[in-house]
Amino acid sequence: MATLTPFFLFVIFSLFNPSTPSPVSLSVTPTVLAASGDPIRIQWSGISSPSKLDWLGIYSPPDSPHDHFIGYVFLSSSPTWLSGSGSISLPLVNLRSNYSFRIFQWAESEVDQHRMDQDHNPLPGTTHLLAESQRVRFGLTRGPEQIHLAFTDKEDEMRVMFLTEDGGGKQYVRFGERKNRLHEVVAASMARYEREDMCESPANGSIGWRDPGWIHDGVMTNLKKGVRYYYQVGSDSGGWSSTHSFMSRNWDSDETIAFLFGDMGTTTPYSTFIRTQEESIATMKWILRDIETLGDKPAFVSHIGDISYARGYAWLWDHFFTQIEPVASKVAYHVCIGNHEYNWPSQPWRPMWSQRIYGTDGGGECGVPYSLKFNMPGNSSEPTGTQAPDTRNLYYSFGMGAVHFVYMSTETNFLPGSKQYNFLKHDLESVDRKKTPFVVVQGHRPMYTTSNEYGDAPLRERMLEHLEPLFVKNKVTLALWGHVHRYERFCPVNNFTCGSMEQNGEDWEAFPVHVVIGMGGQDWQPIWEPRPDHPNDPIFPQPKSSLYRGGEFGYTRLVATKEKLTLSYVGNHDGEVHDMVEILSSGQVVSGHEADVADHALVHSTFSWYVKGASVLVLGAFIGYVLGFVSRARKEAAMRNSWTPMKTEDI
Numbered sequence: 001m002a003t004l005t006p007f008f009l010f011v012i013f014s015l016f017n018p019s020t021p022s023p024v025s026l027s028v029t030p031t032v033l034a035a036s037g038d039p040i041r042i043q044w045s046g047i048s049s050p051s052k053l054d055w056l057g058i059y060s061p062p063d064s065p066h067d068h069f070i071g072y073v074f075l076s077s078s079p080t081w082l083s084g085s086g087s088i089s090l091p092l093v094n095l096r097s098n099y100s101f102r103i104f105q106w107a108e109s110e111v112d113q114h115r116m117d118q119d120h121n122p123l124p125g126t127t128h129l130l131a132e133s134q135r136v137r138f139g140l141t142r143g144p145e146q147i148h149l150a151f152t153d154k155e156d157e158m159r160v161m162f163l164t165e166d167g168g169g170k171q172y173v174r175f176g177e178r179k180n181r182l183h184e185v186v187a188a189s190m191a192r193y194e195r196e197d198m199c200e201s202p203a204n205g206s207i208g209w210r211d212p213g214w215i216h217d218g219v220m221t222n223l224k225k226g227v228r229y230y231y232q233v234g235s236d237s238g239g240w241s242s243t244h245s246f247m248s249r250n251w252d253s254d255e256t257i258a259f260l261f262g263d264m265g266t267t268t269p270y271s272t273f274i275r276t277q278e279e280s281i282a283t284m285k286w287i288l289r290d291i292e293t294l295g296d297k298p299a300f301v302s303h304i305g306d307i308s309y310a311r312g313y314a315w316l317w318d319h320f321f322t323q324i325e326p327v328a329s330k331v332a333y334h335v336c337i338g339n340h341e342y343n344w345p346s347q348p349w350r351p352m353w354s355q356r357i358y359g360t361d362g363g364g365e366c367g368v369p370y371s372l373k374f375n376m377p378g379n380s381s382e383p384t385g386t387q388a389p390d391t392r393n394l395y396y397s398f399g400m401g402a403v404h405f406v407y408m409s410t411e412t413n414f415l416p417g418s419k420q421y422n423f424l425k426h427d428l429e430s431v432d433r434k435k436t437p438f439v440v441v442q443g444h445r446p447m448y449t450t451s452n453e454y455g456d457a458p459l460r461e462r463m464l465e466h467l468e469p470l471f472v473k474n475k476v477t478l479a480l481w482g483h484v485h486r487y488e489r490f491c492p493v494n495n496f497t498c499g500s501m502e503q504n505g506e507d508w509e510a511f512p513v514h515v516v517i518g519m520g521g522q523d524w525q526p527i528w529e530p531r532p533d534h535p536n537d538p539i540f541p542q543p544k545s546s547l548y549r550g551g552e553f554g555y556t557r558l559v560a561t562k563e564k565l566t567l568s569y570v571g572n573h574d575g576e577v578h579d580m581v582e583i584l585s586s587g588q589v590v591s592g593h594e595a596d597v598a599d600h601a602l603v604h605s606t607f608s609w610y611v612k613g614a615s616v617l618v619l620g621a622f623i624g625y626v627l628g629f630v631s632r633a634r635k636e637a638a639m640r641n642s643w644t645p646m647k648t649e650d651i
């Protein structure tokens with residue numbers, strides 16, 4: 001009897017005290033998810049005085065402190081929020097830990113001006129907890145996730161990397177030419193990194209850090225040329241992935257197809273501590289359309305720095321790899337390093353002139369997730385200068401069809417005498433132009449840009465002084481850069497001077513064509529603004545050397561045969577080609593002249609016929625992960641009624 005007394009007291013108190021609020025209920029369905037990216041439905045009721053600032057916190061691990069959410073959504077994004085009840089659907093990415101959800105009440109008077117996100121929006125307050133949900137977990141036999149392919153130094157190989165929650169069991173890759181006969185088996189190596197490997201906050205702080213799981217790396221060997229291979233990754237004990245396929249490289253073919261961009265990032269179906277890149281969804285969607293349309297032609301993706309924009313918030317890497325998997329499980333996904341993977345105050349190479357260039361953009365990751373989650377050809381590396389593993393994937397090259405592709409790092413030493421400079425010089429001088437008549441060099445920070453990007457000027461000066469002569473001497477066809485979140489194509493150029501394009505019957509000069517392709521997803525960038533010291537003197541009209549500037553998100557598509565290389569700029573709003581340049585194996589630029597682009601007509605490349613009518617295919621293939629984001633977009637629109645994000649500049 002004595003043990004029941006408090007309960008009866010509570011009931012009696014509640015009955016005779018009408019001001020006691022009814023409890024808020026919060027439920028989630030389902031509580032077990034089969035695959036990363038599957039949606040859940042969160043429902044609540046019983047909020048007696050709903051406010052626009054009531055919010056739902058998303059937690060993983062579920063016992064995280066109140067202010068260590070991974071993200072939040074305002075309840076007012078549900079159309080029925082004013083009634084005190086509502087629901088929200090969210091796709092959940094597997095973070096190898098359970099999720100839980102909490103509802104908080106937050107008043108405008110409680111806004112803390114000292115707790116801001118990167119856009120200077122106040123982070124929501126956690127004083128008044130109204131309800132907490134049950135936990136949500138992922139099923140146990142789902143197999144590895146975040147699958148992505150890459151070329152190795154051998155043309156008859158394909159690397160596949162993937163992630164598991166624990167390192168308990170050996171993981172394998174099984175593959176073969178027939179979907180139901182994956183008889184070849186290779187063991188994968190495994191690696192992980194620790195919180196202590198991170199160099200600064202937020203990456204090494206308790207808000208940003210999450211267990212990254214185990215990274216597995218397997219290489220499929222002895223592949224035939226230009227054949228479709230099927231593969232799975234996993235193990236009998238831990239489960240197998242679904243079956244994926246790719247086209248192996250065909251080094252006898254002279255055809256080359258690649259999709260290239262920089263600065264794409266990822267996005268989340270909730271607000272978090274930093275801005276994410278919604279446009280990355282469309283970039284991946286259109287590239288997937290192109291890949292589906294290609295059928296049995298090999299291709300690859302090139303993402304030239306500023307990869308996930310996680311910047312120390314670990315779960316954004318998980319979102320990134322989940323988002324690219326529909327593409328990266330089908331074609332090799334190649335990368336080079338950007339400031340947002342790397343820069344931190346004590347990075348090893350930081351000469352005096354670079355003090356304002358190499359700042360804190362890596363969010364304390366100091367290249368560690370980038371170095372372990374990818375494994376590019378070439379074995380280049382630099383010491384991190386801490387206990388962390390070396391920084392790798394810095395510079396490398398490979399041939400595909402008619403093109404020799406070179407990747408470089410603008411974040412580590414590239415000056416004469418450095419390992420990287422020696423690599424670039426030797427690599428460019430030893431290209432067999434009979435085999436690969438075209439050479440495409442890629443790096444993150446541009447050698448040429450007309451954007452309002454003054455901070456990097458000392459770096460550009462050194463690139464122009466030391467690298468441009470190498471590029472010109474060795475007749476580099478194309479130089480592709482990111483970092484500036486726009487598309488800009490230059491004339492064939494040397495020392496700011498356009499080479500002749502033989503439009504008037506004169507001799508032409510095979511100078512490199514520089515193109516900035518950082519329009520993959522990140523939106524921090526004023527569009528060709530006036531210079532700060534010339535507010536009334538905008539940089540329009542364009543300098544003569546800049547032939548096309550576009551502000552639209554998208555990507556470029558490279559198609560080459562032994563005779564001709566075509567680079568097209570595809571815009572995300574319509575998936576159509578908006579600019580194009582064609583270069584012959586002699587180095588002569590045969591289209592993309594000023595006259596060609598002056599009428600702003602939509603340019604149709606030779607690729608266009610592939611693409612027509614194929615959009616329906618891609619939507620089916622991309623549907624699982626993206627549908628959640630469609631509903632998210634609607635909710636964000638609703639959120640914007642009550643919250644206007646401020647924007648700061650960052651690249």
Ligand SMILES: [Fe+2]
Nearest residue numbers: 306339483651
């Ligand atoms: Fe950048």
